[in-house]
Amino acid sequence: MTPAARIAAAIDVLSEIEERRRPASDALKEWGISHRFAGSKDRANIASLVYDALRRKSSAAWIMGDATPRAIMLGALRLQRNYTIDQIASLCSGERYAPAPLSESERERLDRPDLSQAPAWIAGDFPEWLEPSLRRAFSGNVAVEMQALDARAPLDLRVNLLKAAGREEAREALSHFGAIDTLISPLGLRIITAEDGRGPAVQTEPAYIKGLIEIQDEGSQLAALLTGAQPGEQVVDLCAGGGGKTLALAAMMENRGQIYASDLDPRRLAPIHARLARAGARNVQVRTPRAGSDVLADLDGRIDLVLVDAPCTGTGTWRRNPDSKWRVRPGSLEIRCREQATVLDRAARLVRPGGRIAYVTCSVLPEENDAAVAGLCEREPYIVALDPAEMVARSGLPLDAGRIRTTNGLQLSPYRTGTDGFYISVLERRSNPA
Structure with a gap:
């Protein structure tokens, strides 16, 4: 599938989630079953697009002035993935399986993605009814704290000292993944996920099979x-x-x-x-x-x-x-x-x-x-x-x-x-x- 076709598919999945109020995992699974031509990389990239759009659902709708699945996807490409207008426009060509071309209004809104006047629940992308609770937790930093929860999580591992001599042994065993030490936990290793949001299959690694590491934030x-x-x-x-x-x-x-x-x-x-x-x-x-x-x-x-x-x-x-x-x-x-x-x-x-x-x-x-x-x-x-x-x-x-x-x-x-x-x-x- 082309990148444009993947975006069109992600918009379809978002529509399914919205219309039938389904969990994203269920909608993505059903899409994969009904589109068997899509390979594993296609499905992973579509899932990543869908989840990125859900991360920025409110703020994307705010900058686009529209809460349709298409608008949320376009806004998320701008806010979450930092795509330029030209990049988004090239993906929305209307050709073959690509989304329809950008309207003049969409271009104008994507050109000025301003959240400065947005309320905290919009800027931080969380349900409005939770704002009083989150203000008690974080005071004036609600939007900043919640925006950090919009980012993709890394893959964190815990070194098991019942099997490993120390963190260095496990780090060296996973050096091909670029594993680094966590900042606070003396037992942690961190692997940054790929562009599609997926981490490496550490469960197939000898270090995992032998019990040297466990997946744990x-x-x-x-x-x-x-x-x-x-x-x-x-x-x-x-x-x-x-x-x-x-x-x-x-x-x-x-x-x-x-x-x-x-x-x-x-x-x-x-x-x-x-x-x-x-x-x-x-x-x-x-x-x-x-x-x-x-x-x-x-x-x-x-x-x-x-x-x-x-x-x-x-x-x-x-x-x-x-x-x-x-x-x-x-x-x-x-x-x-x-x-x-x-x-x-x-x-x-x-x-x-x-x-x-x-x-x-x-x-x-x-x-x-x-x-x-x-x-x-x-x-x-x-x-x-x-x-x-x-x-x-x-x-x-x-x-x-x-x-x-x-x-x-x-x-x-x-x-x-x-x-x-x-x-x-x-x-x-x-x-x-x-």
């Missing part, structure tokens, strides 16, 4: 490091899912002590067994939930560290999932907040006096972060949130706590730390009420 790595997990401790990963942070904790603990990995949804735990074996993590006991039975009941009051990687809206991962930001609704936020309270209350029953709860989300919304922690502290007066600066000091990480601290924790973001938007709070159970 630097923010997620930092969240694990900030828990302060120590060799010999008794740890529960309450929302373990596929096991990304479980593996990180096992490496921190040098395979000493015990990690109990569980999740409310047994289907989410399915990948963890193969990942544990590949990583060489031997101190993990997976406890799959059973209907009508609390598989963690015998651990109540005995645990040194409970990790709560809570279910959340995922607003901090919008650079990886730009489609999801236009599908989040007030009702889904309310559901997530209730779920967070439930898992925090369960964590409170597990942790021993003197033990810790590490509460983590991939969200930038205060309702899911500081408010959730404050709610637990109100319900459990023996549980107190650590001062964020103390949390950073204990970790030894080169983090500017003053820049990223909130009332009860730390808020990472692409703009502040170059990571996904993770929130981390560490709480302690005291012997007496605070």
Whole structure:
């Protein structure tokens, strides 16, 4: 397919998403099935165009004065990909499978893509109803913070010290991908994605197959490091899912002590067994939930560290999932907040006096972060949130706590730390009420 035909196809996919309110992944899959002539590179490039347009959906519509799929695509080519008017015009020739030529109005608007008078929710490309929450999180920097979430995410890897001698060994094994050290995590490597938005297939690399590396955003790595997990401790990963942070904790603990990995949804735990074996993590006991039975009941009051990687809206991962930001609704936020309270209350029953709860989300919304922690502290007066600066000091990480601290924790973001938007709070159970 020609570049122009790919743009026309991307506009068709955007129309399908808009008209049928479908997830982008479903619309792209269906397009690929019905257009089997398109090769893998064509499909990847079309997907990249669609996701770039979704990243800049509001701002592209603003500069074009039109919210049609064509207008959003043209605006995104200008804003997200920095195409010149002449480049866009050459792609919109109307010949064969190319989009129709630019109108005079389209040319004028593409010539002056001005967002200076746009409200924050337009300039930052996020749902308008979230602006009050985001202003509480970021104050006057809302548009800047959200624009950083419009960028494509790099491919981050965590070096597994249960298998690798150190970061240098893994970096050298991936030198052909241009892997570089992450700025903050001492275990991280970063690979910049290609123009089509795809990263290399590291899962086929010997370093991955042998367990030297795991795919994990630097923010997620930092969240694990900030828990302060120590060799010999008794740890529960309450929302373990596929096991990304479980593996990180096992490496921190040098395979000493015990990690109990569980999740409310047994289907989410399915990948963890193969990942544990590949990583060489031997101190993990997976406890799959059973209907009508609390598989963690015998651990109540005995645990040194409970990790709560809570279910959340995922607003901090919008650079990886730009489609999801236009599908989040007030009702889904309310559901997530209730779920967070439930898992925090369960964590409170597990942790021993003197033990810790590490509460983590991939969200930038205060309702899911500081408010959730404050709610637990109100319900459990023996549980107190650590001062964020103390949390950073204990970790030894080169983090500017003053820049990223909130009332009860730390808020990472692409703009502040170059990571996904993770929130981390560490709480302690005291012997007496605070």
